[in-house]
Each structure stands twice: as structure tokens, then as C-alpha cells.
Amino acid sequence: MLAYLPDFFKGFLSAFVVNLQIACLSLLGGVLLGAPLGYVRSLKKGVLPLTAGLFVGILRAFPVFVLMFVLLNLISHPTGSFSFIGLSFSELILVLALCAYSVSVVADAILDAISAYRTGQLKQAWLLLPNLFRIFVILVMSTSIGAAIGVQEAVTFTLRSADMFSDRAHKIGLVVLATVFFAVFFGFARGLLDQLTARLKQST
């Protein structure tokens, strides 16, 4: 197993880039759709805020894992080397499913920022930025569910690499290694985020 580790880390890191790409695209999708939804929800009167609120509520309640399978089974699989803005079919499905989450949380964050701005708390409105970063971190972590539909990301790479070993202890060792990588990465990201948020709160 030790001899395999250099190759594993190399493959793992290149697969982790896929996690980051998918999270970026999901956040982008969330901002593009969530920002107008957040604005519409901030309107005082009319049917539009209610409709937007209902839509965001449904997206918020929909488990991403379930949505991913629903989309996978209801959208017809294309033949051959499908590519949409550089995404394979299963990656596209994962991005769409994660967008359900990102749209709802971005809409909430935008709504909070607009409310703060309207009440004159300009600095409070700036908390939108760490909120977006927080959403991005959660999205990166959530991309791991793509392993269930064969997205070629870091968790899939880890599990498939573990499959190559017949010894269960080696399998566990490899999965623990990958889990520790994620724990350190996200622990660091969260720590950074907490610091940033605390500083912004302090300045307000």
C-alpha cells in the first residue's frame, strides 16, 4: 500500500480539482438564480415575493442526494462523450442538484444583506461575502455525493482505489487518509471563515 501512496495522492489531488470546479459552478448557478430570487423576496407586496418564497422553500427542503437521483433518472442519458461547458453528464447532474441548495441559501443570504442595507447597517450587509464563502465550503463538501452516480471526483477516486486492495485494513487506511485530508482542508477553511466573520462583526 505504501508503494501506491504517491500515485494515490497525485490522482486524488487532480480528482479534488473536479470537486472545486463543480462547487464553483454550483455557486455560480446559485448566485445567478438566487440573487434575483432574494431580491424578489425582499419586495414588500405582491404575488412575486410569495411565489419566490415558496420556490426557495421547496428547494431548501429537497434533499440534494434525492434530487440528484431524480434528475439522473428523468433526464435521458446522452450517448458518447457528452460535454456541456466541460462537464460530463453525471457532473452536470451533480451541479444541477447542488444548485437547488445553493440557490436557496444564496437567496436567503441576499435577502439578509438587502434587509441590513435597507436598515442602514451597511457593514452588516458585507457579511454576505463570508456567507458566500461558507456556502462554497459546504458545496465543496457536498460534491462528494457525486460518488454515488460515478462523478470522477476525489471521493470516487478514493473508493475506487480502495477497491483495488483485497485487504480490508488497506481499504480502511486509504479511506481514513482521504477523510483526514478533507477534515484538515475544511477545518482550515472553516477556521478562516470564522476569523473573517468575527472581524467583520467586530468592525460593525
Next chain:
Amino acid sequence: MALFRTLLCSCWWLLALVPASHATSEFDEALAALIQQAGKTGCSSRSNELETVLCNKKIRIGVRSNYFQFGFQAQAGSALEGFEIDLSKEIANRLGVEADLHVVSPANRIEKLIDGGLDIVLATMAHTTTRESIIDFVRPHYYSSPTSIYGPVTTKVSDWSDLRRKSVCVPLGSYSNIVFSDHQVRLMIYDRPDRMIDALRFGACHLIAHDQSLLRGVFVGQGNHRDASQVYEEKFYFNDVPWGIGVRKSARENLGKAIALIIADLHLSGKLLEMAKAHHISTTFLQAQHEKWKSTVCFDKGKGAFLDACLIQPSSLVDQPSLIAEPFSRFESWINSNFDLSVRFPMLTGQNALKMFLNGIVVSFVLVFGAILATLVISFGFFRLETSRYWVVRLPFVTLRTFFQNSPIILLLSLGYLSVAFVTEYSTTIAVMTAMVVIGLNNGATGASALKDASGTLAQPYRASDLINVASVQLRACAINAAKASPVAAFVGAPEMLSVLTDITSFTGERLTTYTILSVFYLLVVQLVVVLTEILMKRLEKNARVSA
């Protein structure tokens, strides 16, 4: 004019009786007699399918266009080729008519036959008892294939126990898929074999299951992916099912009988075997049939019929109707006729499907509430240990909490599965319990963090109820997240709704209603948790106000 037409037809029958370029067998003789019998009435009054085919001088055959080596196009727009295409032409040739090939899919082949758009279906169709209740199958069968599982050479899989908890891509609507759910295999469904093979090549599928005939052709034969045999291998196979040519029920004693005689003769002469070899498909079944039909004991020449003992029985891999099948079938028909919508409820109308569906509902609720309970218990457990006065206790638990809080749930589930399977026999109950604990650890770690933050805002000493009150919003969020995360348990083989409905879809072929029900189910479950936790929070607030 009528006399001329009758004369023309009679000449045609005589032409059809001219034997083909091989030694005449008793099957040939019986076929000739059958055709002669059909010719007696002439083309002015066509009383059955055989007469219609002979009079039209063409036979409309439903074939596949995307099933490598059996019925496929080498390039877009090129002519159809494959074992079944050659067989179609041979049947037409033996009947002395033209083969009129029509491309069909597994979804529409039976419908097209029943509607009268086709005379026969020769399209990789397994002979099952369910299908036999709608159409008739020509026996002797022309082929038979088990289901094979293929995957990368580097993946260690040799039996069902190795497949447990792994994802396998399967064809939509094959009842043999029910075997996978019995062995806790995760399924990904593909509606076309070429898409599934593409998915394997591009890594979206790690293991695939399909007819051995197709997969051996792709990976071992002279197919498109000649280098594939270096990368992929057959892991194992199961469930041998005979393939039959479909005819309408009304054609059983005429066109069906004629084709049965042709197939028997093709087995006897070894022509089917030659065709199979030409297309590099497995010949195990055909060799056995060749030996069988060499013997004359299987054919009653006097009656012109085959002995039942010599024929293979249809596969009975079918879901029997459930107790509530009838009202739901009526409801389906009512929706179809009143709203022009094709809605089916296979999870309610099939015996096995209903059992799985009800089990899935129970498991999902157990999982959701178990995961919430585990989340709350672990939240308080971690918090208690993290706030211990001894650093030897605090330090490992702070580390563990950080680890569980920042790890992807899928990796934690895999770790949970591997660890549990290390010490005990893995079962459905163990899978559900493992998932509950892992979801609890992941969300409970966040809950513990929230409790720690809340405790920092309270003046010492504080009451537990005050702590819960301050952290209630975050704890509620953790509980809702645990409910939303519960379907992930499908990843380790827990038979909850997502897993169960995917399995049901895989063998019933119905997706729209099934996945709509799945979506509504989980939206309602999450809403239920939202409402219940809100009621609980209000109660806590009220109690806090009273005690204050």
C-alpha cells in the same frame, strides 16, 4: 380478374414450396405443408397472419438498432447488421418473402406487434411468463443469454458478497434486476445498452450488468472496443433466460408455427450456429440446441408439432399482482382515459414491489428519526466530553468532533461500512444502524459546536434548559439536516425509499411516477421534521419563560 389473381397466387405458393439450397429435413417438409395449406384459400381471403405475409410478399420484422452484434448500425445511416438481422433475412428467405425491417426499442416492441405494425418481433426479447400473457413466443428459442457483470480488471469482484454496497449500472426494466436488490447492490439505471457501455468507458459506471451476449461481444469479441478485454473482464454471470421471436396470439398456429419450424431447421442444420460464429457471439446455447434438434424424438411428424418436453419453458422472473393491484390498475386506466396521461404505480401493483415499497417507507422513517436522535445524543455527548475538566478527555474529543464535522458524509459512511463489516456480518439492519450513527456523528459534531458556542454566552452556572434554549435554532438546523441527509444511507445498502424505488424502477421500467412519489415523500418528511421541531422549540421557549 379474380381468376387471374388466384392463378398468380397459386404460382406464388408453388414458388414458395421450392426448397432452399440445403437437404430437406422433416421441419422443411412440415413447413412446406403449412405454406401449401395457407395457399389453398388464395390471396382474396386472408384469414391469418401467415397468409397475409405470403400474400404481401413481405414480413415486417421489429429489430434492434443499438444492440451490438445482434442488431446494430456500424455507423450512423449505415445498413443494419448483426445476428438477428441475418436471422430475420433467413426467415424471410425461407418463407419466400422480403424482409421489411423496422427498428424497435424494448419499450415499444410489444406495443407495435399488438397494434399490427409488425408481423414478428426479433429484438433480443427474453421469453418471460408476463410477456407470454400478452403475445406468443416462437419455440424452439433462437438464443439464450444469462446476465453478466463486467468491470475493470483491477476491481476485485467474484460473487454477490463482493458486489454488496457497490454501484452497478443496469438496463431499465429487466426483472433480473430484482436479484441485485436482494443482494444490497446499489443500482444506476440506463435505458440503452450503448449508453451504459459509454458510461463504463467514461467512468460514470464502475460495474455494468447486461446480457452476456452483448457484453462478451463488446469486450471479448471483434467489437468496437478491441482493447477493452485488457481493461475489463466478466466478473460472474447468473440467470440464463431464453430469447424468443414474438408473434401475436392469433398467429400462434400459422405464422408462429411456420417460424418455429424454420428455427428448428436452422438449429438442426447448424445454420444458426454459423450465423452466431460469423458475428462472434457466444454459441454455448446454440451448440446444445444443434445437438438436440438433430434427434427426431422432439418432433411429432404426424401432428406437425414439437414435444413440449424438448422446449424450454419461459422465465418466470415476474412480479405477481399484489392484493391491491386491481383497484390501482383501474385507477391507472381511469387516469389514462380521462387525462390522456400514461401513469403507472408499479410499486403498488406488484407483489414484490409493494413489499419493498412498504418496507422502504418504514426504513426511511426509522432512519430519519433514528438519525435525528443520534444527532441530538451525539451533540450533547461531544459537548459534555469537550467541556470536561480533564484535558486528556477534552483533547481527543475536540479532535474527533472537528474530524466528523469536516468530513464528507459519503466518506464517513464508507468508513463506517468498512469498519462495521470488519467486526460483524453486514446486513440490512446493520446498514441502517451504521447510517444512523454516521449521520448522527456528522450533524452531531456541528450540534456540539453550537452547544459550545451557546455555553460561552451563558453565565456560569447555567441550567441545561437554558443551554438548549440558546442553542435551539442551531440544534433544530442540525436535526433538519440529519433528516435531509438520511437518503444518503442508500449508499451503504440501507433499503430506504430512494434505494427501494430505484430498485423497483430498474425492474418495472417506470420512472416518472416513481421518482415523483420519491420527491414528494422526502419533501413531506423534511416538512414534517420542520413542523415537529418548530412545535418542540415553541414548547421549550414556553417552559423557559415559565421557569424564568
